[in-house]
Amino acid sequence: MDSEKKKSIGRRISGFFIGHLKKKFVAGLLVIIPLGLTIFILKFLFGIADGVLAPYIRKAVDLIGLEGLYIPGLGLIAGILIIYTTGVFASNILGTQLVNAWDRLLGRIPIVKSIYTSSKKVIQVFSQEGRSNFRRAVFIEFPKEGCYSIxxxxxxxxxxxxxxxxxxxxPTSPNPTSGYVLILEDSRVYSAAFGVEEAMKIIMSGGMVAPDVIHSEKLQ
Known part of the structure; x- marks a missing residue:
């Protein structure tokens, strides 16, 4: 009996430690994997942004007599400045007219039209201007009764x-630039407990970043 008790206690202790290790290991993975992916993606994007402009910056540095001088990250900084300057230019009257003319020109080229228009729509959806058109995130019964959509x-x-x-x-998932427009009664629209930006994340991820608990109530 003593040996059986010892074996039983040993199994319980080993089971406790194995369960503890599994639980803590999974908890560690949940922290490390998202962090690691974030660092990897940022490093990848930094490398692309820095690498594209790096050759031109080196030539510019050589032209002003500072041969061999190059600071990592200058390509990224230059890219940010170019985007900002383009935005400032596109915001004035002349810039707006030129951008519209550019849009019309690219809109006439068959293959380029699809790529350019789609990418522009995606950017507009995630910009503040695009989000401001959405008053709030809600739930509705769609496409059939008992099935809810954001x-x-x-x-x-x-x-x-x-x-x-x-x-x-x-919107459709994972591409929110297309979807359906519905006109519904008050009683068929339920307010979501998250905002427009959070709803966009859920849609773009196919629901993988959805909250564990969803709260909703009828719109007043």
């Missing part, structure tokens, strides 16, 4: 009888 309220309309309706946009 949608964005885009407008509030009223019928001749005084009944309120919400115009909502239901």
């Amino acid at each position: 949608a964005f309220v885009t407008n509030l309309v009223e019928s001749t009888s005084g009944k309120k309706y919400h115009t909502v946009f239901v």
Whole structure:
């Protein structure tokens, strides 16, 4: 009996330690993997941004008499400055007209049109200007009863009888630039406990970054 008790206690202790190790190991992975992926992606993007402009910066440095001088990261800084300068230029009247002309030109080239238009729409969706058109994130029963989808309220309309309706946009996943426009009664629209930006993350990730608990209530 004593030996059986000892074996039983030993199994419990070993089971406890194995379970403890598994739990802590998984907890460690949940911290390290996202952090590692973030560092890897940032390093990859930094390398691309720095590498594209690096040859031109080296030539410019050589031209001003500072041969061999190059600081890592100058390509990235130059890229940021170029994007900022382009944004400043595109924001004024002349720049806006030139950008519109450029859009029309690229819109006439068959293959380029698809790539350029799609990429521009994606950027507009994630820009502040695009997000401001979405008033709030909501849930609606779509495409059938008992099946809920994330949608964005885009407008509030009223019928001749005084009944309120919400115009909502239901984006597709993982590409939110296309979707469906629905006009629904108040009672069929449920407010989500997260904002527009969080909803976009859920849609783009295919639900992988969805919260563990979802709270919702009918719109008032």
